[in-house]
Amino acid sequence: MHMFARTEEQELLAENMARLLREEYSFEVRHGAPPGPARSATAMWSRLAELGVLGAALDPHHGGFAGDARTISVVMAQLGRSLACSPFAEAAVIVGRILQQWADDSARHAALESLVEGRSTTLLAHSPSTALEAPINVIAARSDEGIVLSGDISCVRHANLAASYLVPAQSDDGLAQIYSVPRDSTGLLLEEYRLIDGVTAADLRLREVALPPSACMSFHVDARDLIADALEWGTLATVAETAGILESLNSATFSYLMTRKQFGALLGSFQALQHRAADMHIAAEETLAIMDDAIEAFGFGRNRGRSALISAAKVIADTAARRIGSEAVQFHGGMGVSDELIVSHYARRLVALRHEFGGADAHRQRFRSLQ
Amino acid sequence: MIPESISQLLTEPDHRRQWRNEVREFVTAHLPRDLERKVALGLKLSKDDYVRWQKILHQHGWFAGAWPVEHGGQGWDLVKQWIFTQESAICNAPMVIPYGVSMLGPVLYTFGNEAHRREHLPGILNSDRWWCQGYSEPGSGSDLASLKTSAVRDGDHYIVNGTKMWTTEAHWADWMHCLVRTSSSGKPQQGITFLLINMKTPGIVIRPIVTIDGIHHTNEVFLENVRVPATNRVGEEGEGWTIAKFLLGSERVSIADTGPKLRQLRSLRALYAKAEGDATIEQRTLWKVQLADVEIQLLSLCALERRYIEAWNAGKKASADASILKIRGTEILQALTELALELEGPLATAHDPKDLYQDPLHPLTAAQQASLVGHEYLYGRCWSIFGGTNEIQRNIIARQILSA
Numbered sequence: 204m205h206m207f208a209r210t211e212e213q214e215l216l217a218e219n220m221a222r223l224l225r226e227e228y229s230f231e232v233r234h235g236a237p238p239g240p241a242r243s244a245t246a247m248w249s250r251l252a253e254l255g256v257l258g259a260a261l262d263p264h265h266g267g268f269a270g271d272a273r274t275i276s277v278v279m280a281q282l283g284r285s286l287a288c289s290p291f292a293e294a295a296v297i298v299g300r301i302l303q304q305w306a307d308d309s310a311r312h313a314a315l316e317s318l319v320e321g322r323s324t325t326l327l328a329h330s331p332s333t334a335l336e337a338p339i340n341v342i343a344a345r346s347d348e349g350i351v352l353s354g355d356i357s358c359v360r361h362a363n364l365a366a367s368y369l370v371p372a373q374s375d376d377g378l379a380q381i382y383s384v385p386r387d388s389t390g391l392l393l394e395e396y397r398l399i400d401g402v403t404a405a406d407l408r409l410r411e412v413a414l415p416p417s418a419c420m421s422f423h424v425d426a427r428d429l430i431a432d433a434l435e436w437g438t439l440a441t442v443a444e445t446a447g448i449l450e451s452l453n454s455a456t457f458s459y460l461m462t463r464k465q466f467g468a469l470l471g472s473f474q475a476l477q478h479r480a481a482d483m484h485i486a487a488e489e490t491l492a493i494m495d496d497a498i499e500a501f502g503f504g505r506n507r508g509r510s511a512l513i514s515a516a517k518v519i520a521d522t523a524a525r526r527i528g529s530e531a532v533q534f535h536g537g538m539g540v541s542d543e544l545i546v547s548h549y550a551r552r553l554v555a556l557r558h559e560f561g562g563a564d565a566h567r568q569r570f571r572s573l574q
Numbered sequence: 575m576i577p578e579s580i581s582q583l584l585t586e587p588d589h590r591r592q593w594r595n596e597v598r599e600f601v602t603a604h605l606p607r608d609l610e611r612k613v614a615l616g617l618k619l620s621k622d623d624y625v626r627w628q629k630i631l632h633q634h635g636w637f638a639g640a641w642p643v644e645h646g647g648q649g650w651d652l653v654k655q656w657i658f659t660q661e662s663a664i665c666n667a668p669m670v671i672p673y674g675v676s677m678l679g680p681v682l683y684t685f686g687n688e689a690h691r692r693e694h695l696p697g698i699l700n701s702d703r704w705w706c707q708g709y710s711e712p713g714s715g716s717d718l719a720s721l722k723t724s725a726v727r728d729g730d731h732y733i734v735n736g737t738k739m740w741t742t743e744a745h746w747a748d749w750m751h752c753l754v755r756t757s758s759s760g761k762p763q764q765g766i767t768f769l770l771i772n773m774k775t776p777g778i779v780i781r782p783i784v785t786i787d788g789i790h791h792t793n794e795v796f797l798e799n800v801r802v803p804a805t806n807r808v809g810e811e812g813e814g815w816t817i818a819k820f821l822l823g824s825e826r827v828s829i830a831d832t833g834p835k836l837r838q839l840r841s842l843r844a845l846y847a848k849a850e851g852d853a854t855i856e857q858r859t860l861w862k863v864q865l866a867d868v869e870i871q872l873l874s875l876c877a878l879e880r881r882y883i884e885a886w887n888a889g890k891k892a893s894a895d896a897s898i899l900k901i902r903g904t905e906i907l908q909a910l911t912e913l914a915l916e917l918e919g920p921l922a923t924a925h926d927p928k929d930l931y932q933d934p935l936h937p938l939t940a941a942q943q944a945s946l947v948g949h950e951y952l953y954g955r956c957w958s959i960f961g962g963t964n965e966i967q968r969n970i971i972a973r974q975i976l977s978a
Binding site: 485571 | 584862898902967968975
């Protein structure tokens with residue numbers, strides 16, 4: 204199945220991205236580079252901004268050029284294929300959705316402009332491995348000068364790249380707000396570590412971080428709803444990236460089966476492998492189909508139907524990623540587990556994607572609870 | 575709220591939704607209550623039940639909707655056919671038995687001559703002439719091209735000898751459309767011919783085969799020196815394989831068969847609602863995840879089915895797409911029935927084939943209801959085998975994705 208019908212503009216965007224990433228961020232280049240920023244794709248962030256890609260996540264009247272689920276999916280699939288583990292989903296899609304609702308006109312304008320130009324990065328302080336409606340762990344207490352935030356958020360992907368964070372916090376009356384917290388705030392500690400797909404993440408520890416009253420952002424909608432909406436967009440982005448990787452992995456695996464010989468015969472001539480390859484193909488097709496329906500649902504704002512569909516898509520994508528990630532490695536034999544082949548890198552990225560925004564079981568439960 | 579039918583989660587253009595509503599309104603208004611109950615409960619339908627419903631559809635002009643208008647149809651495209659089939663099943667209508675109207679009809683107006691059409695199309699349309707399909711043989715199941723039933727020309731007749739197997743509802747049939755071998759030279763596919771055989775012809779003996787669910791659906795059909803007029807041959811000698819492939823292509827629109835599965839999901843949800851009260855929290859949590867899992871799988875099947883049918887409707891060839899739908903459709907059906915058994919708890923293993931013949935308008939006991947669940951589970955085992963086993967379907971997919 205083709206991913207879905209693309210507009211001319213989306214086609215052009217995909218082509219431009221593919222060219223840029225092929226020329227400047229090929230697997231060979233990245234693999235040869237020493238571990239560090241160049242490998243973690245941050246090097247490409249400004250190049251993607253120059254190409255205008257970051258504006259794909261924003262509505263035209265907010266300085267972007269698309270902001271719709273289809274365009275975002277095109278970008279994510281491309282990033283997936285090139286293994287550019289960039290913070291696009293986190294810093295452009297999720298944060299973009301939140302910032303667009305910011306009621307402070309001049310602050311919103313400046314923040315979105317900075318986002319599109321790739322000048323500074325803002326991240327939502329959200330633990331990606333929890334389900335979408337996870338409780339808020341940070342406590343906001345009033346002080347004489349303003350607000351004091353305390354609490355921990357574990358495993359914020361790309362946390363070290365951000366100049367500031369959007370921190371959801373709850374006051375003792377249960378009210379949730381989002382606070383803008385600069386990276387260099389006193390009392391904000393980052394405990395950094397590397398993740399399975401090679402990106403860095405950090406646990407954010409807020410130890411009585413004192414903020415002025417202006418740090419509390421005001422929105423046109425309820426903060427919890429806003430976060431839930433943004434995280435659903437983020438989930439869709441991970442599904443689209445997964446779909447892109449599944450396509451690449453399947454195509455690499457199927458052509459390997461048709462070139463590699465063992466015992467004098469092509470691997471692809473063995474029926475045991477043929478049938479497993481067929482199941483890999485089926486899993487990728489299912490992901491594309493359900494993703495396409497989820498994308499359509501994102502045209503109508505957030506409702507229970509959309510929430511159910513995105514959870515269904517995450518379950519199908521997760522299941523497919525598990526099958527295809529492990530089968531692709533297995534089919535490539537020794538080479539499959541080598542660091543030199545892109546296959547093991549795709550497989551590792553899929554593991555990370557499966558755990559972002561809740562795994563399959565969390566989304567099965569969420570799907571069921573929406574009935 | 576999540577709609578009762580999960581397929582409604584998928585957005586549908588207005589004109590399709592209108593058609594769906596039209597189908598639903600018609601079925602709701604015209605489906606006899608006893609038939610509706612039989613299908614909803616999962617009781618066994620008799621031949622008369624099917625005929626009764628098919629005649630109602632025919633009166634409305636909807637029985638052969640896929641046929642061209644000049645042959646008595648409505649010229650529905652694949653999307654319209656699919657929505658009709660799916661929505662009818664959701665509304666508990668009996669399935670349309672495909673052997674005549676979906677399989678043979680299109681063969682006759684595509685490959686048949688004027689005499690064939692005049693002789694057979696009216697009986698298919700009004701369901702007065704019942705058909706069965708003589709394809710598989712004791713030694714030729716998924717490897718259909720190896721079939722051995724021979725037809726030897728004798729003047730203006732063929733003399734047919736051999737055995738057909740898994741001939742579903744042959745015991746109801748007036749006629750059989752049949753693949754026979756007229757030549758053994760060349761590739762096995764080249765010697766196959768398509769014949770129409772009157773089941774009353776001397777030399778035909780039907781032996782019932784009772785399947786794993788304890789029910790007689792299917793048969794072995796012995797043909798011994800059966801004289802068939804040569805005019806009953808459709809197409810040329812050796813053209814049978816082409817016709818058979820064309821005929822099986824007509825199954826693609828209902829190959830995922832999501833309508834009955836959505837109906838079964840409704841029963842499964844009702845079963846869960848009943849079982850949940852007595853269950854421990856741990857058990858309930860587990861069931862909820864399992865239920866969500868089959869729901870999500872079925873939802874993705876609906877999405878896939880729609881995408882493929884839209885593509886076929888736009889002229890794309892079916893290729894391995896249909897195989898994907900066959901595999902996933904049957905796997906999901908089996909997952910639904912397996913979970914239903916779990917939810918039956920202590921009655922999970924209750925099963926008596928006689929319960930399939932209970933009065934649809936009288937309440938069933940808990941054990942009788944469980945018995946019907948057991949039947950769905952057992953009959954569900956057949957689906958991944960007939961119509962080309964899931965292994966054959968995976969071969970077909972592999973051929974497409976592993977082309978050198």
